[in-house]
Amino acid sequence: MDDVIDPNDQNTFHKSQHAIAQLNELQVCRRLQVLEDQRQKREEEWSYLKDLKRIVPHIDITQDSVDDQFRWEFSKNLMMSEWMMEEPEDLEDFLLVPCPKGTRSTLIFDLPPEEPVGFLRRPKFMEKKPHLAKLYAKTGHKLLEVRTNIPPDTIIDCIYVKKIKTIYILDCMKYDGRDMTNCDTAFRRYWIGSKFYECRLGITDIRVPKNELKLDFLEGYDFKQPHRVHHCFQRMPYFEDFAELDGYLFYHKDCSYTPGESPLVLWLFPFMVDEVLTMFRVHKDYNSFKPDNYTNYIEYIEKFNVKKEEKNKKRFKNKKRSQDDDKPKNQVGSSNEMSFEDDNTPCGSKRILKRNDRFDEDFIK
Incomplete structure (x- = not known):
């Protein structure tokens, strides 16, 4: 007969606490190392002018073939989050950003193609189509083409909620030719937020008839103002436009925009907040969204990672099979x-x- 684990057993309790402490210690060490590397990089680049770099490779996004050719490049260039294994000791150095449930995407408004001037200008019937901003999913699939008043040579990290036809601005990689990837999170979000309200950024037209699309900005909350963070956790529903809350991102204020998963960007689902954070509680209705057989957030994260790995393996097999069929x-x-x-x-x-x-x-x- 299999041994039954007693939840009241002190040895089992201490072992689980020790495992959590080890995971948190590793995450803290990696977070400090990344911060030190970023500070050193800024000091090296401060002494001389450097050419602006794009987070997305130099490609002609006006071609539709970009979806297949650079699909994996888009997925590698977004800054993704890690699970928050335990409450950080430097929680005041983080920003809280509630995120809606949608598609992580990139809004790119490249420089318009060069046009002849003066008497060399093409006749109206030979003019090219107006240059549009394009919205790509993190997998590289093109989702939309929109006309917007965002300045050219801009790349924005955002979340697209198809149900309510809204693009939420999450972060900024490049704005009007200015490289923002080496700036810290606090400045990047302040910059794109101020431009959004001052310049009234938005979508002016969309290439889908009878379809209204709007652009919105995801507000952030500083943990140095705990009353505002508490108010954020207690809002139910959070979004007034009927978007569904997916979870919370925790951005470190000194974090540069780096591709891939970063220990300086953490993630929690709403029903995990009460277990991880000691000073804050979410609205009681969020706890009712816990999955079936939910015990604690550590076991949920382990099961979630296993399912994600299996899904990625299956996707890789399907991709390889499709490539074999195309031979x-x-x-x-x-x-x-x-x-x-x-x-x-x-x-x-x-x-x-x-x-x-x-x-x-x-x-x-």
């Missing part, structure tokens, strides 16, 4: 082999020869 029909076996049909053989049968094999010229004819 030419005359490609049989390895790349060093070629197949052909002989006139003397029955229809459909094939002979296979290796490239290194020696054969007569008359046989090929």
Whole structure:
């Protein structure tokens, strides 16, 4: 008979607490190391002027083929979050950003193509279509083409909620040709937030008839103002436009925009907040969204990561299978082999020869 674990057993309790402490210590060490590396990088770049770099590779996004060609580049260039394993000791150095449930995406407004001027300008019937901003999912799929008053040469990290037709601004990688990736989070969010309200940024047109799309900004809350953070956790529902709250992002104020997962950006679902944070509590209705068989946030995170890994493996297998299906029909076996049909053989049968094999010229004819 299998041994039954007693939840009141002190040894089991201490072991789980020790495991959590180790995970939190590793996360804290990595967070401090990343901060030190970013500070050193800023000091090295401060002494001289550096060419502006784009977080997205230099590509012609006016071509529709970009979805297939650079699909994986888009997924690698977004800054993603890690799970908050335990409450950080420097919680006052973080910003809280509530996020709606939607598609993580990138809004890119590239520089318009060069047009001739003066008498060399093309006639109206030969003019190109107006240059539009494009919204890409983190997988690289193009979602929308929109006309906006955002300045060209701008890249914005955002969340697209298709249900309510809204694009929420989350972060800024580049604005009007200014590289923002080496700026800290507090400045980046202040910059894009001030531009959003001062310049009244928005969507002026969309290439879908009878479809209204709007641009909005996700407000942040400083943990140095605990009363505002408490008010944020107690709002139910949080979004007034009927968007569904997905979870909370915790941005470190000194975090630069770095591609991939970062220990300086943490994530919690609403029903986890009461277990992780000691000073704050979410609205009681959020706790009713706990999944079935939910015990604690540590076990939930482990199960979530296992499911995510299995999903990624399945996606990789499907991608490999689709690539195999797209191979030419005359490609049989390895790349060093070629197949052909002989006139003397029955229809459909094939002979296979290796490239290194020696054969007569008359046989090929």
